[in-house]
Amino acid sequence: MRSLLNTLLGWLGLAPPRLRCRRAVWDAGVDELERRTLSGRRESGAYLLGSQRSDGSRDISEFVFYDDIDPKALDTGIVTIRQTALPRLWEVCRARGLGVVADVHVHPHGYGQSESDQANPVIPRVGHLALILPNFARGRPLPGSIGMYEFLGNGEWASHSGKGARFFRLEG
Numbered sequence: 001m002r003s004l005l006n007t008l009l010g011w012l013g014l015a016p017p018r019l020r021c022r023r024a025v026w027d028a029g030v031d032e033l034e035r036r037t038l039s040g041r042r043e044s045g046a047y048l049l050g051s052q053r054s055d056g057s058r059d060i061s062e063f064v065f066y067d068d069i070d071p072k073a074l075d076t077g078i079v080t081i082r083q084t085a086l087p088r089l090w091e092v093c094r095a096r097g098l099g100v101v102a103d104v105h106v107h108p109h110g111y112g113q114s115e116s117d118q119a120n121p122v123i124p125r126v127g128h129l130a131l132i133l134p135n136f137a138r139g140r141p142l143p144g145s146i147g148m149y150e151f152l153g154n155g156e157w158a159s160h161s162g163k164g165a166r167f168f169r170l171e172g
Contacts, residue, residue: 016053017169018160019102019129019148021060026170027140029063033106034137036065042077044137045105047089047122049098058101058129064092066105079105081122102129106137111147111161118157126153131168143168 029046036044046063053059066073069092070085093099103122107114111132121128132147144164149157160167 015166016055016057017165017167018056018150019058019060019168020053021048021050021168021170022172023170024172025060025062029104030133030137030140032063032065033104033133036067036074037106037136040108040136040138042074043079043106043108044074045079045103045122047100048102048104048131049093049096050101051098052101060101061098062096063104064089078116100128102131104131104133106133106135108136110134111141111145113147113149113157113159117149118155121151124151126151130157142170 029048033044033046044065044067046065047069048060048062049064050059050061066079066081069089070081073079073081073085089100100123105122111134113130113132117130117132122130128151130147130149130151132149133141134146135141146161146168148160148163148167150160152158
């Protein structure tokens, strides 16, 4: 029923965004992503932890950086997360009472998905949301100028990048 209601509200332009984040959390997380690129010498990324609202939207509460979970994740210059690191991520989620609501990583130029991004979702679960920030996150990119993708399974993705704040809203 919620899906039908959200579809109807979407036609009217009143559907809730799929993803939300407090502006202060977003700004601090994006600043740290940029810092971890080492002045644009490598990519960086984070798991976005939070919870789900009754309307189906997801709230981002905090960033947990890939290299804090897997110290070797950024060693090659691009994000490479070893599966052996995931149990540590689940420990962090349990300890904080949160789940992974999305992930984010940076690219050197645009925000389009690479072949590697498409073939290797960070969380290979249908419905997982992946955000890509251009230009190593310089200038604190916002929804409308970032890549926003939803994993559909079987290597397929839906792009929500053009929806901007209708899909991902910064609040406060």
